[in-house]
Amino acid sequence: MMDELEFLKKDWKKQGADFPKLTYDEIYKLIHKKSSSIVKWIFIICIAEFLFWGLITLCIPDSTFVIYEKFNLKTFLFVTQALHYVVVFAFIYLFYKNYKTISVIDNTGLLMKNILKTRKTVNYYVYYNLILYVLLSIVLNGVMFSHPNILIENLMPANSGLDTDKFLTVMIVVQIILLLVMCGIIWAYYRIIYGILLKKLNRNYKELESLEV
């Protein structure tokens, strides 16, 4: 076997004639093409995620908040929103900082570590959004359902024929289903993104890490 490897090594050094030789112009064209590196894809996906979660907050119509005023939740929501923006900017800063440390000239282990770290920052951002969403749902619904009379007064359509108990049950069930569907969609999305884009990188990183144990 060692002979075979030595044999390959000899041939390895001789090879070259069978490779196509690119000319100056061909190289010029080549280096101006678009990169398809994983770092670039991660950057694009992460920016899209920041935008997505940012837009979701902006897209909630003001009328939604009218109901909360009736429960004296306006100040609470205002403070929460202000804090939320601070956290979002902290995440964007961390993401940018990590992204900037990625350098193709680092050793392989460090490079993979930095790529995965950048990606992880954005994962935490998404977890944060999910947790915030779940917590807010629980708090807001908790407050609203503890004052069922205000809720019924404002939200139950007149002449619906439903009795108040039934209406409250329907409201709770709808809220829970919405919460579960939302979490399910996001979980599936992450399985797919990780499954497709980062599986190989994760595997390679773990392998290299295991060499050092």
Add this chain to the structure above:
Amino acid sequence: MNKEIEHKFIVEFEQNQNIIHKVCRIYTSNQDAHNDLFQEIAIQLWKAYPKFRGESKLSTWMYRIGLNTAITLYRKSKRSIVTQDFDSVLYKIESTSYDDTEEEQLKLMYAAIHQLTDIDKALIFLYLEDVNYKEIAETMGISEVNARVRMNRIKTRLKTILNP
């Protein structure tokens, strides 16, 4: 970017392009994949070039970027193609097992290398390029001892693949 730097880069790339072809040869088993990887490495080299100060040899610098690009590049699974290539080579060898030509032996070696993991491919590449263990360790970000141990394991693994 500066035209002068660009010119210098292209000239140096033109002279050293074989290094990139060799990386592609280890990491890919068909022409399309070879070309894709070659293009991506060229782009990454060019992006990194303005920061290249010549502290290390150009070849060392190219190894590092070439291997890093190959290891981190997202590719669709080419496993089925690899297996198919490997099988067809095996079949060919079986049918002419009494007059093994050198070329067939080499093909079999490459097919075996294509079965290795991305990390092991990098180590084999550096070994074939006669890079010393200190530099291999630095390139991969592992210790020199572990680089040696791993290389011995790869040799054993290649042996198992070639003589099942």
